[in-house]
Amino acid sequence: MTTKPAIGFCGLGAMGFGMATHLVSQSYPVTGYDVYAPTLSRFASAGGTPSSSLSESAKDKAFYICMVATAAQAEQALFGTDGIVAALPQNAVLYLTSTVPSSYAQSVSKKLEDIGRSDVYFIDAPVSGGAIRAANGTLSIMAGASGAAFEKGKWLLDELTAPGKLFIVDGGVGAGSNMKMVHQVLAAIHIISVSEAFGFAAGLGLNGKEVRDHVIGGKAWSFMFENRSVRTLAEDYFPGASAVTIILKDTGIITSMANLVDFPVPLCATAEQLYITGLNKDYGANDDAGLVRLWTTEPVASIQSSRSDDEKKAKLELVSDLLIGIHLVAAAEGVSFAKHLGVSLGQYYELCVEAAGGSAVFKEQAPKMIDILEGKQNEGEASLKSYRDALKAVVTEARNQRIPLHLGNGALSLMEQAGKEGDFTSLLKLYSVE
Amino acid sequence: MTTKPAIGFCGLGAMGFGMATHLVSQSYPVTGYDVYAPTLSRFASAGGTPSSSLSESAKDKAFYICMVATAAQAEQALFGTDGIVAALPQNAVLYLTSTVPSSYAQSVSKKLEDIGRSDVYFIDAPVSGGAIRAANGTLSIMAGASGAAFEKGKWLLDELTAPGKLFIVDGGVGAGSNMKMVHQVLAAIHIISVSEAFGFAAGLGLNGKEVRDHVIGGKAWSFMFENRSVRTLAEDYFPGASAVTIILKDTGIITSMANLVDFPVPLCATAEQLYITGLNKDYGANDDAGLVRLWTTEPVASIQSSRSDDEKKAKLELVSDLLIGIHLVAAAEGVSFAKHLGVSLGQYYELCVEAAGGSAVFKEQAPKMIDILEGKQNEGEASLKSYRDALKAVVTEARNQRIPLHLGNGALSLMEQAGKEGDFTSLLKLYSVE
Structure with missing residues (x-):
């Protein structure tokens, strides 16, 4: 039996919960964080590993999905106190699947560089399709990133999307958000x-x-x-x-x-x-x-x-x-x-x-x-x-x-x-x- | 002392009440009708002669102003049972000062002809300016009618308007409503x-x-x-x-x-x-x-x-x-x-x-x-x-x-x-x- 890679996840709302539990159903060990405690219990019941903090959810995770609601929440989750980025291991792949302005997605790349974490492979990857398709792993995803980031991290987007529904958008980080x-x-x-x-x-x-x-x-x-x-x-x-x-x-x-x-x-x-x-x-x-x-x-x-x-x-x-x-x-x-x-x-x-x-x-x-x-x-x-x-x-x-x-x-x-x-x-x- | 001509009026709402009482203040005998009885008492207090029916308000009036709210109300008041037109004397001037579609104003002309009352001089004359200017006799009025109708009836529009604010619009009946x-x-x-x-x-x-x-x-x-x-x-x-x-x-x-x-x-x-x-x-x-x-x-x-x-x-x-x-x-x-x-x-x-x-x-x-x-x-x-x-x-x-x-x-x-x-x-x- 092959061990599948551990995945960190934050933002277990209607869409995020479906995405995270779909990955659980595909035998990925998923550690999830949400600010709303009852959601964490539901997540545990569905086979996920609840986490009590963002940094804990990110520790040792080579792949991390951030599915919070807004750019402001993403900024706080990624770069705030006890946040995700500081806890991610070297060369991790970070997916931002929230719908945000393309300029915000680009600012994440820049900030990673500014704080000396350009080792992180960042993928701008908003999703569409609703909660049911999220839970079935049949979303549409529009993704923008560097070729190196896709090489390392595209496989996880494939897991979340229906066949033919992963759209790699030309233009790098920001292009996915633009398409969304x-x-x-x-x-x-x-x-x-x-x-x-x-x-x-x-x-x-x-x-x-x-x-x-x-x-x-x-x-x-x-x-x-x-x-x-x-x-x-x-x-x-x-x-x-x-x-x-x-x-x-x-x-x-x-x-x-x-x-x-x-x-x-x-x-x-x-x-x-x-x-x-x-x-x-x-x-x-x-x-x-x-x-x-x-x-x-x-x-x-x-x-x-x-x-x-x-x-x-x-x-x-x-x-x-x-x-x-x-x-x-x-x-x-x-x-x-x-x-x-x-x-x-x-x-x-x-x-x-x-x-x-x-x-x-x-x-x-x-x-x-x-x-x-x-x-x-x-x-x-x-x-x-x-x-x-x-x-x-x-x-x-x-x-x-x-x-x-x-x-x-x-x-x-x-x-x-x-x-x-x-x-x-x-x-x-x-x-x-x- | 010259006796001023008697004027019939229906529709004593915010605008109509001002117009009718302005004419009263200018020593015209005004007979007014409204469906709302308390307004009639107010009108009597202001020196007007309240009327208990449309036909009574129109009887023997060589000049009649209809200032109801809508085309549907005008149709009923003018041509309905016990209505205005049937009671008007020969060669009366009838002013429709309500805001109505121009097609409705034109239909009034046609109906007057159809029922054998083409003797009535009809003037399509919607007003603008608000209740205060109505009461001061300083309205703007945009009027369309035949030359003969204006010859006989323009003077009353002058009474209701400020100097330079009576606009005779080319195009006959309907043109006033169009301008309005x-x-x-x-x-x-x-x-x-x-x-x-x-x-x-x-x-x-x-x-x-x-x-x-x-x-x-x-x-x-x-x-x-x-x-x-x-x-x-x-x-x-x-x-x-x-x-x-x-x-x-x-x-x-x-x-x-x-x-x-x-x-x-x-x-x-x-x-x-x-x-x-x-x-x-x-x-x-x-x-x-x-x-x-x-x-x-x-x-x-x-x-x-x-x-x-x-x-x-x-x-x-x-x-x-x-x-x-x-x-x-x-x-x-x-x-x-x-x-x-x-x-x-x-x-x-x-x-x-x-x-x-x-x-x-x-x-x-x-x-x-x-x-x-x-x-x-x-x-x-x-x-x-x-x-x-x-x-x-x-x-x-x-x-x-x-x-x-x-x-x-x-x-x-x-x-x-x-x-x-x-x-x-x-x-x-x-x-x-x-």
């Missing part, structure tokens, strides 16, 4: 669109279960809708699996970077205001699926519809059209920002389409957008008219029923800006700032 | 920007009175800020002077028309979602100044700032910069929509600058925008850079302090869309759809 950020453009918009869709449906008197059945498998599908709607229907928000504070943090990384480089991200900015509104209503620690409460306090799974089947079908179509319109503009915003930042669009597509940012619209239409941005002949139909007309009907119904559609109206305004004869090219031009 | 609608683009955005500014200031720990003192008279001034902030500071929302439902109705006229003609009005659409959100929080009947409660429940006049004078001054500048950025994009949205609808831009400017849509930014910068839209040589400095940089600082501070800025972010996104070297021309191009 542009992926999160889709995630940030899609997550709140789930609540907006259920809020709209509730205002139309539709039962949430019927909404889910209608959306799943159709053109309005998104990973986030399929994933979050389970918790929306169950009102499983306390704490649920993914807190509002997490996506708010990720969205802030996007909008801050966009401001820095003077790039417009109108739908992300709209999403951010809704996350902040949720935070201010004390929903911050709750699951982001609970943001449907910005629209309705009635449990959406309990709504009794008195509509005829035909009426119901027509209204369900409106809900789908809302999501489709939002997803289309989200795709344009995502690919355009990726292009602006010099991210490989082919890799971006390949990554997003099966990660948490995926949607049916993205899968079908993003390739056309990428062709346009790369100056290739665009073969496919790419008029906005059908999308715009459908979204206008949605927005009109919402206006009549007094249901706020922040993203729906934002997406429609952009389609209107693209002009009466607007197509994907004119939509993308709205993001082509120089 | 594009004026309301500014009003709709400015009204909610007052609450967003006070909400932002509250989040920064600034006292509302100091905010008002800082804004009034400076570059961040708007009519709406000066007017609404009195009620914001006094929490005079119940019912206050201008209900959320009124500006929501006006905003819906704008966004519906924009959808109809495929024109983007992103800031108006953002404003509309906030009005709907307020309505859903049961603020509909309250004054629109009370929408500051979407940001904070603390009375803004009671906030005790612990900041140093220098800090306070810097934060107050941020509040002003927020308003200035919003007002600039509002001006672009207003003049662009006016242009798109074929409204005279010179008249639009002249009207708005001293009506409820006025702002210091509009006064200074709209002429440059109009020159650009009219293809004239633009002499003035018209870079967006200083506006964009200032608004970026605002949005960054709001992000850090977790304060939602729906309009501020919307305005910034548009400035970013205008490009790094963006100027007024590139901002206006965002609205130049074909």
Whole structure:
């Protein structure tokens, strides 16, 4: 029997716990640390070795994964008193899998050098896919590092990812975080669109279960809708699996970077205001699926519809059209920002389409957008008219029923800006700032 | 002593009551009707003649003013059972001073013809200026009608307006409502920007009175800020002077028309979602100044700032910069929509600058925008850079302090869309759809 290498881990939240226990299930000895003691007991029950301090979790570990929530937490965990880096052995591989600004990931490299620990192989490796895929070892990971670091440490990323879902991003440390950020453009918009869709449906008197059945498998599908709607229907928000504070943090990384480089991200900015509104209503620690409460306090799974089947079908179509319109503009915003930042669009597509940012619209239409941005002949139909007309009907119904559609109206305004004869090219031009 | 002509009036709300009692003060015999009985008693105390029915209020009145809230109410009052039109004498002048879609004003003309009452001189004459100017007879009025109707009925509009504030709009019936609608683009955005500014200031720990003192008279001034902030500071929302439902109705006229003609009005659409959100929080009947409660429940006049004078001054500048950025994009949205609808831009400017849509930014910068839209040589400095940089600082501070800025972010996104070297021309191009 081969002895597998010991792994240090800190940050046993929804994602980190899944990742760490997956490694345990693969017979790795994993020593885990978290500030929240009950999590450590759960981790011990799952076969992990709980640690009482960061330095202890890092001692003698040639491989260490840091999966805390924010850059500020990472800074403290890595370099603070009794922290990880000081305790790591020479030539250890350190993985930062949190979603952080690329500039922060780069600052870690620099700091390692500054404090005389350039022996540490640092890999910038944010993840995507949600808690279930974390626990199954089938995440998507986008990683940036030196060739030497990958040579020594790529194997562990393979353990955490599904086949073909480890994306080695060109550009070294920071490139992984950059890719994650542009992926999160889709995630940030899609997550709140789930609540907006259920809020709209509730205002139309539709039962949430019927909404889910209608959306799943159709053109309005998104990973986030399929994933979050389970918790929306169950009102499983306390704490649920993914807190509002997490996506708010990720969205802030996007909008801050966009401001820095003077790039417009109108739908992300709209999403951010809704996350902040949720935070201010004390929903911050709750699951982001609970943001449907910005629209309705009635449990959406309990709504009794008195509509005829035909009426119901027509209204369900409106809900789908809302999501489709939002997803289309989200795709344009995502690919355009990726292009602006010099991210490989082919890799971006390949990554997003099966990660948490995926949607049916993205899968079908993003390739056309990428062709346009790369100056290739665009073969496919790419008029906005059908999308715009459908979204206008949605927005009109919402206006009549007094249901706020922040993203729906934002997406429609952009389609209107693209002009009466607007197509994907004119939509993308709205993001082509120089 | 000359006997002045008798005037019929219906709709004695905040505006209508002021208009009707102003006419009473000018020695006109005014017979007024309202569905709300206590208002009729107040009207009698002010020297008016209360009427117990619409038809009675219209009987023998050669001049009749209808100032109800909505097109639906107007339709009922004019043509419903026991309504106004049937009771009007031959060749009466009928003024519709409510804010309604231009298509509705045109439908009134048509209906008068259809029912054999084309003898009635109909004047489409929406007003602007607020309750105080209504009561002083110093409103702005934008009127469309036939030459014959104006010949017979213009004098009464003169009585209600300040010198130079009666705008006869080319295009006949509907043209007045059209002008009012594009004026309301500014009003709709400015009204909610007052609450967003006070909400932002509250989040920064600034006292509302100091905010008002800082804004009034400076570059961040708007009519709406000066007017609404009195009620914001006094929490005079119940019912206050201008209900959320009124500006929501006006905003819906704008966004519906924009959808109809495929024109983007992103800031108006953002404003509309906030009005709907307020309505859903049961603020509909309250004054629109009370929408500051979407940001904070603390009375803004009671906030005790612990900041140093220098800090306070810097934060107050941020509040002003927020308003200035919003007002600039509002001006672009207003003049662009006016242009798109074929409204005279010179008249639009002249009207708005001293009506409820006025702002210091509009006064200074709209002429440059109009020159650009009219293809004239633009002499003035018209870079967006200083506006964009200032608004970026605002949005960054709001992000850090977790304060939602729906309009501020919307305005910034548009400035970013205008490009790094963006100027007024590139901002206006965002609205130049074909």
